Amino acid sequence: MTDAAITGVVPPANEPLTTADGRPLKSALARAERMRRVKAMLLVLPLLLFIGVSFLFPIALMLFRSVDNPLVADHMPRTVAALEAWDDRSELPDEAVYAALVADLAEAREDRTIGRLATRLNYETGGLRSTITRTGRRAARLEPPFKEALIDLNEDWANPETFATIKRLGNRLTDVQYLAAVDRRYDVNDNIVAQPEVRQIYVSNFIQTLWMSIIVTVACLVLGYPVAYLLSILPLRYSNVLMILVLLPFWTSLLVRTTSWIVLLQTEGIINDVLVWIGILSDDGRIQLIFNAEGTVIAMTQILLPFMILPLYSVMKTIPPSYTRAAMSLGANRYYAFWRVYAPNTLPGVGAGCLLVFILAIGYYITPALVGGQDGMMISNFIAYHMQRSLNWGLAAALGTILLLGVLILYWVYNKLVGIERLKLG
């Protein structure tokens, strides 16, 4: 096409190209492009806003909550200021600190913030809650010298650790929640030490969560691969029926499926009954299949299986059967043709299925809560506990952030090893 065809007239050689209404062609084109981009932007804007509001903003809020610590700084300002000068942690602070403490607690009781303050301090040191609320009740009536009066009231005030806790929490930003999330804490001298052994729970549970997710993922792959293969090679009328068998549980409520596993696996349940009936087990020797880690893995594998089968199937469907036939015609046996020609072609589906199942499994909540019992708990159950029961949302946020980081790292490793562009969901 010539310039003349666009503008309709032949321009003089030294003038820029113009459109019919005389504007330079270059800017007209740029303008049209810009309009298109703005329109495209407007089209995706609702989605972007939606993602921002419902996804990115809550995550940012969660990250912030895990380090945010305003309560002590806001409601015990005098005590925090007076504690600035307290350095020798082997000695109790002086009278000025106790006087500030009495004034702060009296005021906090007055404006009814003392409960939240007490709860916050209690997360760090069990027992401080009642110390704070009881002292608050009496604070307005105490007479100087406050040091003796307070120690007389409660022996926690004779413990330097109490003041170390208050001083530490006087910072508006804090890392204590992250330390707690990895079974660590600060001692009186602000050194990081391990929690007492009987209270160490989170690190081992992170490892257990990771381990269980890996087992579920591998189990899904081993069980799902042959099913997906069968689905892709069967004639349509059989594969449709098989597909419905895969999808039907997928469409059934999670709770229903989990509960049916309880019916099947409990010690008086169907599996145990059958095993006793055919004589493999004695009636007293029934095995515990549910309410433990094994039961959780079994139920989760069944629930997550479709997330493995579907991506595998969609990839297998696109592999022409002629590939394997060609390999065999060139002398490969069935086994060799499968492993060297067919299997590598299914890798994008394997990657997608494993990633999907693993990421779903690592944050799984309802199934472990129902069938986890004694040792099948996962980290999301503890996050839920701190959200719902202890109301320690800071610790819940820290645990959640660590989980999120873990997933991102694994995603990055996956990208390095397999390459995210090879991921194929369908």
Added chain:
Amino acid sequence: MKRFLIASVSAAALGLWAGAATAADQLTVVSWGGAYTMSQVKAYHEPYEAKKGIDILSENYNGGLAEIKAQVEAGNVTWDLVDMELADIVRGCDEGLLEELDLSVLPPAPDGTPAKEDFIAGTLHDCGVATILWSTVYAYDSSKITGEQPQTIADFFDTEKFPGKRGMRKTPKVNLEFALMADGVPAEEVYEVLSTPEGVDRAFAKLDTIKDDVVWWEAGAQPPQLLADGEVALTTAYNGRIFNAAASEGKPFEIVWDGQVWDLDLWGIPKGSPNKDAAMEFIKFSTDTQRLADQASFISYGPARQSSVPLIGKHFEAGVPMGPHMPTAPDNFKNAVQNDFEFWADYQDELNERFNAWLAN
């Protein structure tokens, strides 16, 4: 088309507005579900709806302050009245999550005794009015345990004498108390012992002796089911749930009252409820002498008013007198301990961590 759109949008908006306008005729009351909510619906909600002509929307929850905290912090309170445990009332009140209630408006007993004296000591709080006393006990299936029957709390931990699995709630609360009492600590000294590190060690050591035999439950509806399925031989449970399974469904369940740990349920109003006054009206109605006595014929929880006790009738289906099945009946109350909310408010976080670490090992 455009006109149609405008018309339908404004109609929808009008509908929303109308919905908001009628919201005061509706009260959202939140409780624990199952047989317990049923007893409240029968004894409180239905007569109140008939009397006042408003709708009561009944919702269920699983205890705790999480939902209330979320609603109050978001400034969008949709629950008007919540049935709560004492520990949550105290903590919610301290943290400003609950409305303070004017207790002087509560109706007096029929004989004129003021409400403050009529309610059992400790059942009224700045932010809560108690309805019932309930209890955690243990129970067994008498058709399975033949011969000698379990009698004491120590029997629950004795797997030689009474073999079989045990059902226990998956929380340190109450289980540690049971363990100490089974280990020989008198009821009145339980919390004193539990306040020392040695006492906690002692309780966990006692739990250790049956750890491999325990099936852990979480929702109150589970233990009767575990017993009925034969999954456990003995289980801890809320006394009302066991009674209902026995009375309504004819299950051969027996309760052992020795070492019972009792607690209160109270009405609380989340801070900022738009229907605060209507909720208070409902509290006044549902905690009068007759209503509290009525509730006891639907579930075996003891009324919080002394004047209600003589009015307690028979079970609405089974027809058995309810009096002897109350946690507070003299025969049942011989060796009982009240759940110490202050102890648990102080130590529940670290004891829960320790409990979970203990479970996982």
